[in-house]
Amino acid sequence: xxxxxxxxxxxxxxxxxxGQLLANACLKEGKFVAYLPFYGxxxxxxxxxxxxxxxxxxxxxxxxxxxxxxxAMNSISLEKYExxxxxxxxxxxxxxxxxxxxxxxxxxxxxxxxxxxxEQMGDPMVANNIILGALLELTGVVSIQIVAESLKEVLxxxxxxxxxANVRALERxxxxxxxxxxxxxx
Amino acid sequence: xxKVFSRPRSLKDxxxxxxxxxxxxxxxxxxxxxxxxxxxxxxxxxxxxxxxxVFTMDYFDFDMISAAHGxxxxxxxxxxxxxxxxxxxxxxxxxDLAAIGTGEFVHAAVRGEKITCIFINNxxxxxxxxxxxxxxxxxxxxxxxxxxxxSEVNGYPIKVCEMLTPLDGAAYVARVAVHSPKxxxxxxxxxxxxxxxxxxxxxxxxVEILSTCPTNWGLTPLEAVKWLDENMIPYFPLGExxxxxxxxx
Amino acid sequence: xxxxxxxxxxxxxxxxVRAGCRYFFGYPITPQSELTHYLAKRLxxxxxxxxxxxxxxxxxxxxxxxxxxxxxxxxxSSGPGISLMQEGLSFLAxxxxxxxxxxxxxxxxxxxxxxxxxxxxxxxxxGGGHGDYHMIVLAPNTVQxxxxxxxxxxxxxxxxxxxxxxxxxxxxxxxxEPVDLGGDVRVEIPPKSWATxxxxxxxxxxxxxSCLVIPEEMEELNLKLEKKYKEISQKExxxxxxxLEGADIVLVAFGLVSRICMSAVEKARAMGIKAGLIRPxxxxxxxxxxxxxxxxxxxxxxxxxxxxxxMIEDVKLAVCGRAPVYHYGRLxxxxxxxxxxxxxxxxxxxxxxxx
Numbered sequence: 001x002x003x004x005x006x007x008x009x010x011x012x013x014x015x016x017x018x019g020q021l022l023a024n025a026c027l028k029e030g031k032f033v034a035y036l037p038f039y040g041x042x043x044x045x046x047x048x049x050x051x052x053x054x055x056x057x058x059x060x061x062x063x064x065x066x067x068x069x070x071x072a073m074n075s076i077s078l079e080k081y082e083x084x085x086x087x088x089x090x091x092x093x094x095x096x097x098x099x100x101x102x103x104x105x106x107x108x109x110x111x112x113x114x115x116x117x118x119e120q121m122g123d124p125m126v127a128n129n130i131i132l133g134a135l136l137e138l139t140g141v142v143s144i145q146i147v148a149e150s151l152k153e154v155l156x157x158x159x160x161x162x163x164x165a166n167v168r169a170l171e172r173x174x175x176x177x178x179x180x181x182x183x184x185x186x
Numbered sequence: 187x188x189k190v191f192s193r194p195r196s197l198k199d200x201x202x203x204x205x206x207x208x209x210x211x212x213x214x215x216x217x218x219x220x221x222x223x224x225x226x227x228x229x230x231x232x233x234x235x236x237x238x239x240v241f242t243m244d245y246f247d248f249d250m251i252s253a254a255h256g257x258x259x260x261x262x263x264x265x266x267x268x269x270x271x272x273x274x275x276x277x278x279x280x281x282d283l284a285a286i287g288t289g290e291f292v293h294a295a296v297r298g299e300k301i302t303c304i305f306i307n308n309x310x311x312x313x314x315x316x317x318x319x320x321x322x323x324x325x326x327x328x329x330x331x332x333x334x335x336x337s338e339v340n341g342y343p344i345k346v347c348e349m350l351t352p353l354d355g356a357a358y359v360a361r362v363a364v365h366s367p368k369x370x371x372x373x374x375x376x377x378x379x380x381x382x383x384x385x386x387x388x389x390x391x392x393v394e395i396l397s398t399c400p401t402n403w404g405l406t407p408l409e410a411v412k413w414l415d416e417n418m419i420p421y422f423p424l425g426e427x428x429x430x431x432x433x434x435x
Numbered sequence: 436x437x438x439x440x441x442x443x444x445x446x447x448x449x450x451x452v453r454a455g456c457r458y459f460f461g462y463p464i465t466p467q468s469e470l471t472h473y474l475a476k477r478l479x480x481x482x483x484x485x486x487x488x489x490x491x492x493x494x495x496x497x498x499x500x501x502x503x504x505x506x507x508x509x510x511x512s513s514g515p516g517i518s519l520m521q522e523g524l525s526f527l528a529x530x531x532x533x534x535x536x537x538x539x540x541x542x543x544x545x546x547x548x549x550x551x552x553x554x555x556x557x558x559x560x561x562g563g564g565h566g567d568y569h570m571i572v573l574a575p576n577t578v579q580x581x582x583x584x585x586x587x588x589x590x591x592x593x594x595x596x597x598x599x600x601x602x603x604x605x606x607x608x609x610x611x612e613p614v615d616l617g618g619d620v621r622v623e624i625p626p627k628s629w630a631t632x633x634x635x636x637x638x639x640x641x642x643x644x645s646c647l648v649i650p651e652e653m654e655e656l657n658l659k660l661e662k663k664y665k666e667i668s669q670k671e672x673x674x675x676x677x678x679l680e681g682a683d684i685v686l687v688a689f690g691l692v693s694r695i696c697m698s699a700v701e702k703a704r705a706m707g708i709k710a711g712l713i714r715p716x717x718x719x720x721x722x723x724x725x726x727x728x729x730x731x732x733x734x735x736x737x738x739x740x741x742x743x744x745x746m747i748e749d750v751k752l753a754v755c756g757r758a759p760v761y762h763y764g765r766l767x768x769x770x771x772x773x774x775x776x777x778x779x780x781x782x783x784x785x786x787x788x789x790x
Binding site: 227228229230231233236240243247248249250251252253254257260261262263264265266267268269272289290292293296 | 458460484486488489490492493494496497498499500501502503504505506508522523526530631632633634635636640641642643644645646
């Protein structure tokens, strides 16, 4: 197993499409992947989580019980799933909405102010891909280029005009992660 | 000598099991005659109900399917959608069609399903032994309404033709009776029209046939015919409730 | 051909289309709605028909009619909808009509919820409708298998003139995994000279019927069905094994739970515990033959199910008292955690058999 990613947030934050995009790109790279969504009964705004397992061999359980990477898109998601992350695992927190601090000291925490960055880029809808860009930079699980190609398959054709903005978001997220790494090394 | 009357080809040469004075036999014969006259015996598929008429399977001489109680219009839908060039009909009693099968016949009509329902209304459950039907008249005594049907307890008899008339998918809806030679001639005309509506692809068609059940009514066959005339027809008026525009059939 | 990422619901739909199914009759219910959305779009592309019925009762009877007319036909539903279909399933079995019904199980009883469950095992494998009958029941555990199993389901249905149920828990419908769609599709649907297609299209008069009022005749039909079920039981039992070599603790699980058990077995093996897994692919006929052969080498069995313990009865019958059989279950839409399954294995390994 390479990574077990758990993406947690609420409906409308693009958590499920981020998971599908990641799974699709890793498949392009010849990896074994499994994607499992979990959501509340509400059609809009409820809990919206998914797990993505990426492996170089056949995947047994597709359930992400012990994530190597947790993406927390809001405070409650961090609170709920922080404890499940494996020791030395990675927590990417959407610091625009996550107000609480990570309580564990055996995980790597990378805050990314995704909503503010997305606002600055002029499209609040790309916040999820800013986070994904950071994940790609921090894990190296698949390249931004492959993810950009996957966007064509994952997005319905009527949204293909938004691909350049989403690619810029991925790059911006990667850039923010790189800056964080430099700060970590200081 | 010239042969002027014979058994329709679409009816098998076997004795009916129906009670003396029951008009299922007349209705069977009319359906078989119409199928012969339209020349569709080899391309028709009938759907038998649950109730006395389950044995239509044995009497009609063409392909037959035995459906679950009330479900014949759904079964017929499945057949017709797979074989749109065949003629598909159901033959159902009042309990089968108008009680347990209310959802199925109404929605077949709503969809404009190109099938024909032959609906036998004799105001009582026959095979199960004379219980109240959805079409049992107010005051009518049955095994489950021993003091007569009371609207406070059991509500009112269901008027199937009147219900179907406003539905856009219903192309032909008629109520006939088989208690007199004149009525029988009218009934045959309606049945033929219903099949023609289907063959011409105009939509759903249903013919309600007011019938007798002397055994469960506790009457002689002759009394039953009279009872139908005096009690059922006033509540269930005969006539064509819905017809396609003139000239299409 | 390269693999594409597909949802389980879509894979079932595409698998059905590739198996030559051209008719779907159904009624919306979560968590299988995406399957109906997929087929509503896909079937017209191949000249097929998707029809939304007024209820599950109507759906299964439309399936009955289409099957009687000789078509490859299916429906799908979940929980309460499958319960409503039980009368129709009994009729399909009694009239020997080939058809495929998909059940994406949800939490019950009653309205329950839309979370994954395996609590319909008894209903499917033992026959939820009235009368003596069996459906063939298939339980895939990957999205690829959800696609592939549909061809198998339609072939078995036609081969034995019997309804086939494909069962998965609800979350498998939403799960996405890579799928190889394979090459060109060639479907051979056997001729159906028994179908009610009109007498111009076959010899003599055909009747589709399960009503035989004379008990001697009804017994004759039952004996004929029994003979068929025996043949199916002898020829069609299928199961998978995983790390069974030298295993003295054997897990038995189907569907998605079998995948969780694979992870638990891997972890147990890494700890030096000789655990293995048997995964029934056919729930009926149940692979009792294979399981029975492992009984003398096995210290204990553990069935892991998302129910109170349903398949365990079949495992016990197969093992026939030669080894203890335990059950670990999560209920009401909860999914077993791999760590909890591992803890159960450890308990058994440490000889905690007196629970």
